[in-house]
Amino acid sequence: MKSLSELTDFYYKELYPYLEELEKRRNHILSQLKWYGGIGTVFFLIIALWMGKNFGLFHPLMIAVAVGFILIASITYRYMTQDYAKDFKNHIITPLIEAIDSHLLYNPDFMISQYLFERSNLFQHSIDRYSGNDYVKGSIDGVPIEFSDIHAEYQTRDSKGRTQWHTLFRGLFLVAEFNKNFKSKTIILPDLAEKTFGNLIGGWLQSINIARGKVIQLDDPVFEKKFVVYGEDPIEARYILSHSMMMRIVEFQKKISHPLFISFVQNHIHVAIGTGKDLFEPTVFKSLLDYKQAMEYIHTLRNTIGIIEELKLNEKLWSKE
Amino acid sequence: MQIFLIILGIVALVMILMYNSLIGKKNQVDNIFAGVDTVLKKRYDLIPNLVASVERYMEHEKGVLENVTALRAQAMKPNLSDDQKIALDTKLSAALGAITVAIENYPELKANENVMHLQRSLSEIEEQISAARRAYNQAVTDLNNAIEMFPTNLIAGWMNLQRRAVFEITIAERQNVNVHELFNR
Numbered sequence: 373m374k375s376l377s378e379l380t381d382f383y384y385k386e387l388y389p390y391l392e393e394l395e396k397r398r399n400h401i402l403s404q405l406k407w408y409g410g411i412g413t414v415f416f417l418i419i420a421l422w423m424g425k426n427f428g429l430f431h432p433l434m435i436a437v438a439v440g441f442i443l444i445a446s447i448t449y450r451y452m453t454q455d456y457a458k459d460f461k462n463h464i465i466t467p468l469i470e471a472i473d474s475h476l477l478y479n480p481d482f483m484i485s486q487y488l489f490e491r492s493n494l495f496q497h498s499i500d501r502y503s504g505n506d507y508v509k510g511s512i513d514g515v516p517i518e519f520s521d522i523h524a525e526y527q528t529r530d531s532k533g534r535t536q537w538h539t540l541f542r543g544l545f546l547v548a549e550f551n552k553n554f555k556s557k558t559i560i561l562p563d564l565a566e567k568t569f570g571n572l573i574g575g576w577l578q579s580i581n582i583a584r585g586k587v588i589q590l591d592d593p594v595f596e597k598k599f600v601v602y603g604e605d606p607i608e609a610r611y612i613l614s615h616s617m618m619m620r621i622v623e624f625q626k627k628i629s630h631p632l633f634i635s636f637v638q639n640h641i642h643v644a645i646g647t648g649k650d651l652f653e654p655t656v657f658k659s660l661l662d663y664k665q666a667m668e669y670i671h672t673l674r675n676t677i678g679i680i681e682e683l684k685l686n687e688k689l690w691s692k693e
Numbered sequence: 694m695q696i697f698l699i700i701l702g703i704v705a706l707v708m709i710l711m712y713n714s715l716i717g718k719k720n721q722v723d724n725i726f727a728g729v730d731t732v733l734k735k736r737y738d739l740i741p742n743l744v745a746s747v748e749r750y751m752e753h754e755k756g757v758l759e760n761v762t763a764l765r766a767q768a769m770k771p772n773l774s775d776d777q778k779i780a781l782d783t784k785l786s787a788a789l790g791a792i793t794v795a796i797e798n799y800p801e802l803k804a805n806e807n808v809m810h811l812q813r814s815l816s817e818i819e820e821q822i823s824a825a826r827r828a829y830n831q832a833v834t835d836l837n838n839a840i841e842m843f844p845t846n847l848i849a850g851w852m853n854l855q856r857r858a859v860f861e862i863t864i865a866e867r868q869n870v871n872v873h874e875l876f877n878r
Contacts, residue, residue, distance in 0.1 A: 552820075589831055606831070607728045611824035 373473055373512065373677065379670045382471050390463045395660050397456055402656060408448060416441050453656055460654035461506070468669065469508060472677055476510035483507050483520040488547050492642035493559055494633045495540050496583055501525040504545075506652045512677060513686035519546035519676055521651055522644075543630065543647035544676060550612070550641045551685050556604035558612055559584070560621070560634040563600045592618040598625060612636050620683050627675060643679060711848050718836040722857060725832045726775055729825040733768070733782060736818045740765045740789075743811045747792070750802050754795045761788045776858050782822075783861060789815065826860040833857045 374382070383391075416437075423434055461480040469478045483504030490499070507520040522545040525537050565577040578587050584602040588609045595618040603609035613621075625632050631646040651672050658665050680686055744758050751758060768781045793812070796802050803809070837856050840849040 591827055591831065606725060606828040607821075607825045609824075610827045611821055614820065614824070 373681065374471060376670065376674055379468070379471060379674060380666065383468065383666050383670060386471075387464055387467060391660055394456070394460055394464070394654070397459075398654070398656060398660060401452055401456055404452060405449065405656070409445075412441065412445060453654075456656075457654050460660075461652065464654075464660075465506075465652050465669070468673060472673060473510065473512055475512065476508055476677070479507045479509075481505055481507075483522060484518060484545050484547065488518075488642070489522060489524065489545060491637055492545075492547075492635045492644065493557055493637055494561070494635050494642060494644050495524065497526050497540050499524045499540060500527040501537065505650070508677075512680040514688075515549055515551075515680050515685050517546065517548040517677070517680060519544060521545075523650075541644060541646060542649070544643075544645045544651060544672075546643040546645075546676060546679060548641050548643075548680060548685055550636060550639055551688055552612060553639060554608050554612060554636060556608045557585075558588075558601065558603040558605075558609045558636040560599050560601050560613075562631045562633065563596075563598055565600070590618065591615075592622075595619075595622050598622060617683065624679070624682050641683070641685065645676075708848065711845050712852070715836075715839055715845060715849055715852060715854060718832070718839055719854060722829070722832045722836050725825070725829045729822070729829050730778070732818060732821045732825050733778070736785075736815070736822065737765050737769055739811060739814055739818065743792070743808075743815065746805070746808050746811065747796065747799075747802060750799050751795060754792070757788065757791050757795060761785070761792065764788055779858055779860055786819075786822075830859045833859050 419437060420429075420434070423431065423437065427433060458480070465480070466478050469476050484507065486499065486502045489495075489502070502522075502524050504520050504522040507518070509518040511517060521543070523542045524540040526540055528536050528538060530536060563578075565573075578600050585604060586602065586606070588601045588603045588606055590596055590601060590610070590613060592615060595613075599621070601609060601613065621632075621634065628645055630648070633644040633646070635642045652669065654660065655662075655665055660666075740761060744762055748755075748758055764781060764785045768778065768785060773781070796808065796812070836854075839845045840854050840856055
């Protein structure tokens with residue numbers, strides 16, 4: 373796997389011709405967007421003034437008009453940036469992933485199967501809408517790995533029968549083979565209860581979470597502070613979560629600064645990083661040549677694929693060979 | 694009178710809850726010790742193989758090998774108490790460590806496929822044993838806390854529950870068996 377500086381070099385040297393071309397298109401789209409935005413705003417103001425005179429400013433129709441404008445604006449934005457986004461993924465992200473490791477395949481429109489997402493047991497709510505993109509699959513150091521952006525939602529109805537959508541998880545979801553054999557499930561979640569309610573009450577709240585099963589108290593205080601572990605088998609959970617593994621997970625959490633969910637089910641590790649946004653989407657309002665922007669793409673990719681090295685999943689134990 | 698009955702009822706309920714939680718903790722310890730026992734046995738099964746395959750080469754370390762064999766024989770005896778098993782396991786871990794170190798001095802052993810295979814099996818079992826020990830220690834700590842803390846200590850005394858011993862975790866173990874390093878040495 374290539375280092376960060378090698379990848380930065382690659383981004384600015386190898387991809388530069390295409391980046392320049394995309395950058396021109398981005399500028400073009402941006403000026404078009406400004407133009408349409410200006411016209412739209414003027415139109416909106418005229419209509420708003422006219423309606424304000426005839427119906428009053430806080431008339432329900434006013435809200436409908438505002439919603440309509442936002443809708444039209446977002447559809448126009450989507451439509452105008454569609455091809456640009458597609459080309460960005462095909463000509464920038466694809467070679468970048470290939471440069472990281474040639475054993476990786478990338479498909480911008482595909483995602484990790486809902487089966488795997490549900491198998492992880494990380495989010496227990498039923499899912500009513502499941503979508504995603506930017507799917508990567510392959511192997512790093514002989515360890516099978518796949519990941520993609522995932523957006524999982526569920527639906528509720530309020531007392532008036534209106535449906536509401538809630539996000540269950542949005543972010544990066546990754547599945548890789550684990551280097552130890554195990555039969556039971558072990559689930560690691562961010563420790564919200566202990567953070568909010570302190571050691572005593574938080575610990576008690578965790579232990580009465582019936583849906584999750586037994587809390588497993590581990591012997592690494594730093595890890596314990598950040599995470600709560602639920603598992604079916606206390607011995608197997610500790611077999612998976614050796615002292616060094618707990619340390620690596622803590623280190624990894626420090627790096628990503630988003631909520632981290634990990635589960636071990638059926639000899640696989642499932643990692644969910646709640647970034648709350650779509651990754652690998654091209655910027656429209658910032659330059660593609662901007663160093664910070666480039667580093668964000670490279671960092672995200674490198675860190676995600678680096679999980680294998682980070683958690684040392686490539687260290688084969690005898691029984692798994 | 695009624696108030697007295699209510700208080701009596703509450704006291705009885707609390708006593709039952711404490712009693713049950715103590716029994717639950719005691720059973721958890723026994724349950725996990727059964728798990729520890731299983732992995733320890735796995736290791737005992739491997740030892741004769743290891744000794745047989747290295748003994749021809751290790752003329753100078755005869756004492757170490759005999760020590761391991763003797764400890765294994767002791768550990769395999771029936772009717773050992775949990776504390777005795779724990780003590781024997783600590784000694785056996787140390788003795789096996791000595792063999793691992795000794796193997797380093799014999800290039801022909803390091804090249805031996807069979808020995809390396811055994812070593813790897815042992816180090817994996819070592820990880821499982823370590824996990825089982827940690828689980829056991831946690832269960833024992835829970836039990837010991839309950840036995841010593843107020844108010845459960847009152848009931849524990851009456852139930853005649855005894856504190857249990859924990860496995861001592863060595864510094865080497867805290868660093869964990871690093872298989873990768875084992876091969877690249």
